[in-house]
Amino acid sequence: MKASETQLLRLLEKGSQFVIPIYQRAYSWTEDECDQLMGDIERAGRDAELNSHFTGSIVHVEKGLSNLTTQEPNLVIDGQQRLTTVTLLIAALADVLDGYPAGEREPWKEFSPKKLRHRYLVNSEEEEGSDEYFKLLLSKKDETTLRAIVSRTELPTDASERVQQNFARFRQELAKPGKDLAAVCQGLAKLVVVDIRLDRAYDNPQLIFESMNSTGRQLTQADLIRNYVLMGLDTKAQKVLYNNYWRRMETDFGQAAYEKQFDDFVRHYLTVATGEIPRFGDVYGAFKDHSRNRRDQGEPIESLVKELRSYATWYCAVALGHETDKELAEAFQDLREIKADVVYPLLLELYGDYKNSELDREGLLSIIRMVTSYIFRRAACRIPTNSLNRTFSTFTKSIDKTRYVESVQAHLVGLKSYRSFPTDQQFTDALIGDNLYNFKRRSYLLRRLENFGRKEQVPIEDYTIEHILPQNENLSQQWRDDLGPDWVNVRARRLHTLGNLTLTGYNSEYGDLPFTKKRDLKGGFRESPLRLNQGLGTLETWNEETIVQRAERLAARALEIWPLPVLPSGFDQPEPRPESAYTIDDHPNLSRPVPQALFEKFRGEVLALDEAVSETFLKNYVAYKTETNFVDVIPQTERLRLILNMPFEMLHDDRGLATDVTGKGKWGNGSVQIDLNKDTDLGQVMGLVRQAYEFQTGE
Known part of the structure; x- marks a missing residue:
């Protein structure tokens, strides 16, 4: 590996060609990253005391250092995003300067359109349009789009959106009246990178690529996987x-x-x-x-x-x-x-x-x-x-x-x-009595209730959710009379339940009107074509009884839509797991003051992780599990010994509270041991326990 600091423009000028291998992700910088780069360049250009502006690193396998032929270009391992973006900016700058009068096309020395193109965009001695002609070759459809931009030809029909949009954004920004293009040129000249050239005989591009994944736009796991699969193969493979x-x-x-x-x-x-x-x-x-x-x-x-x-x-x-x-x-x-x-x-x-x-x-x-x-x-x-x-x-x-x-x-x-x-x-009790207005899946619930059995589906996105009994706390006297003397509690119990929710296209017309007016107005419940509103047109009042009755009807429909399966013939009902014969009394250490107090605090925290967590007293320890044990507690005379069921190397333990007990004799299930005593930070310990819980539940 050879690393040196160099001007980015000098790197582009000196290198005959940089190629993005096919295993690299597509160009992905957004307008935000482009605007940030542009701002950095302009600030650097205007600051006379600033000699350089560092913009990251370019990692590439240099021709002559690789095991490929000397005619092979520089293969870019890391840095394609900034190389591509600077190339787009230079192309946009050259295009804008082309539109200036002949005497004004070089706002800063050596920055005329011709020099910009021939030094940084193309190899002018190569055949125009050939692969060798372009200083930078991208992968996939990014390549054809960049070629068209640099060659000033028509863009392909399936042009890369990011390449096209970012070029257009740079061009628009540079063409603004009064734009200080001299500052842009000076800023470009001050861009500095660390030029890291690899030798395949000694350097592992994959490992270096992974270690460099901390600059620029963060790579996804999929990016890393694709590169891992393809990087080690020859070009043909x-x-x-x-x-x-x-x-x-x-x-x-x-x-x-x-x-x-x-x-x-x-x-x-x-x-x-x-x-x-x-x-x-x-x-x-x-x-x-x-x-x-x-x-x-x-x-x-x-x-x-x-x-x-x-x-x-x-x-x-x-x-x-x-x-x-x-x-x-x-x-x-x-x-x-x-x-x-x-x-x-x-x-x-x-x-x-x-x-x-x-x-x-x-x-x-x-x-x-x-x-x-x-x-x-x-x-x-x-x-x-x-x-x-x-x-x-x-x-x-x-x-x-x-x-x-x-x-x-x-x-x-x-x-x-x-x-x-x-x-x-x-299921029925939940549908009838629970707050379903704030249920995350309420739209799905209402859509299925409305469209169950329909051949012609009703698009519920065309409707809004209506509270038949209004949400307004200041109910009219008519509503209070309909609900009865206990109207405050009735409203609190039933406002957001299924029985009181429906769909309508007349939400603004309904407002807080009494039920009979909602029923009888033009387009009201009497005339509604929705199945959810069937029966509302025949009612004379809306109170707790009618709300519950409607909820029961809808719940009965829900049982048809989301049925409970029955055990098929030929399959036996599984035997329930036998209850443990042990209790807390079988652990005498838990009657001692210190471990008893610790245990009560600890068990409360563990059981609060999830309703699915169960507690089982066994002969030598207390197990906490969902699918399987994630933490076991071994009561001792002055402390609790915890065994976490997860690999020690996967635990994030900044305080060093845990010990690796892989392969060692112990009670409980797992490879991580923690001692919890009166001086141990329970909050820190619970952070480690939660990791074991998430490991076992796949969270």
């Missing part, structure tokens, strides 16, 4: 894998979804492929481990990328709305609307089996609807969903693919404790 698989994934996702959701997709894929849920910030590390394991088993990298491409296609159908089958598309839309991302690992495997003819279409639809009912009922009953990551990551282990649908149905019915499928009574 890179192009084959990129064009056949990776580029197609990028195209399927589209730029916006690729930037926002591809990391999530890879996390779901790894959950299916490995059976473990990667932490959000460690998707890249988990992918590298998975890739190495596959490689150690003799699989070529192409096999892994091909598999990833298949899963990406399925993910686009399930999560991005690419499904072409109308019924399946609607079922997937329901899941997206209730934000059931936790089920995607299961759905990826189900959809793959559907595409491979192991599961028929009706079976897939049936399972999706069961899972939707499960997730939605739990949401309506306000049951936390944190632990469902583990539930769905291991779900397919319980599927008998010879009886696909029935085994899924049996598994859902058999879920116990905090994972259990809410009963009809639980």
Whole structure:
């Protein structure tokens, strides 16, 4: 490696050509980054006492230092965003100066349009339009757009939006009346970078690339994964894998979804492929481990990328709305609307089996609807969903693919404790009595209630939510009379419940009018075409009784829409887990003053993490678990010994409270030990316990 400080313009002038390899992400700087760069350049240009302005580093494999032929260009490992942006700025500056009178086209020495182009944009001795002619070659459609800008030819029909927009923004800014272009030129001349040239014989570009991922626009996990897959291959192999698989994934996702959701997709894929849920910030590390394991088993990298491409296609159908089958598309839309991302690992495997003819279409639809009912009922009953990551990551282990649908149905019915499928009574009680106006999935609830059984769907986005009993605390005398002498408490109990909520296009007309006026005005409840408003036109009053009656009718419809599955024939009801025979009395140390006081505080904090957390007294320790134990407490005479169930190396422990007990004899489950005594900061300890909880629940 050779590193030196140099002027950015000098680097562009000296280097015959810089090429962005195909495995690099597309150009992604936004207007914000461009405006910041422009501002920095102008400030540097106006400051006579400032000799230079540092703008980061450019890491490249220099020709003559690489193991490639000497005719190969400089391959950019890091720094393409600022190289591209400065190139766009220079091209825009040259274009603007072209429009000035002949004597005014050089606002600062050596900065005429011709010199700008021939020194920093093109190799003028090469054949115009050839690959060698351009100083900077980008990848993908960024390349054709930049070529057109530099050559001053017509932009391609599928021009890169970012390249095109940022060039246009620079040009517009530079062409403003009174713009001090001399300051811009001087600022450009002051830009300084660290020029880092690599030698493939001694330097590992991948490791250096990872370490450089702290400047500029932060790379996503997907960026790192793509580079990891492609960077170590020769150019021909890179192009084959990129064009056949990776580029197609990028195209399927589209730029916006690729930037926002591809990391999530890879996390779901790894959950299916490995059976473990990667932490959000460690998707890249988990992918590298998975890739190495596959490689150690003799699989070529192409096999892994091909598999990833298949899963990406399925993910686009399930999560991005690419499904072409109308019924399946609607079922997937329901899941997206209730934000059931936790089920995607299961759905990826189900959809793959559907595409491979192991599961028929009706079976897939049936399972999706069961899972939707499960997730939605739990949401309506306000049951936390944190632990469902583990539930769905291991779900397919319980599927008998010879009886696909029935085994899924049996598994859902058999879920116990905090994972259990809410009963009809639980679901009904929640729908009738809970505040559903502030329910995050209220639009989905009302849409399905309105459109259930309809062939012609009503677009509820055309309507607003109406409180039949108004939200205004200062109710009219008519409303108070209708509600009765206990009207204050009736309003508090029923205002935001399902029975009092409906849809209307006449919200502004209704206002706080009495019920009978809302019913009888033009377009009122008597004339409403919505099913949600059926029956309102025949009522004479609106009070707690009629609110509850309407809620009961709607809840009965909800039981049809989101049914509770029954145990299929041929499947046994799973036996309940036996209760532990031990109690707190079997731990005499917990009757001692210090550990007793610590335990009461600690158990309160742990149980407050989630309603799904359970406490079990065992012979030698107390276990706290969701899917599995995440912390075990061993009561001792003057302290509590905690065992966290997570790898020691994954724990963030700034205070050094934890000890690695991997492979050592101990009670409890896990590799991390913490001693909690009266002088230990409980808040700090709970921060470590929460990490173990999140590790086990996949959060």
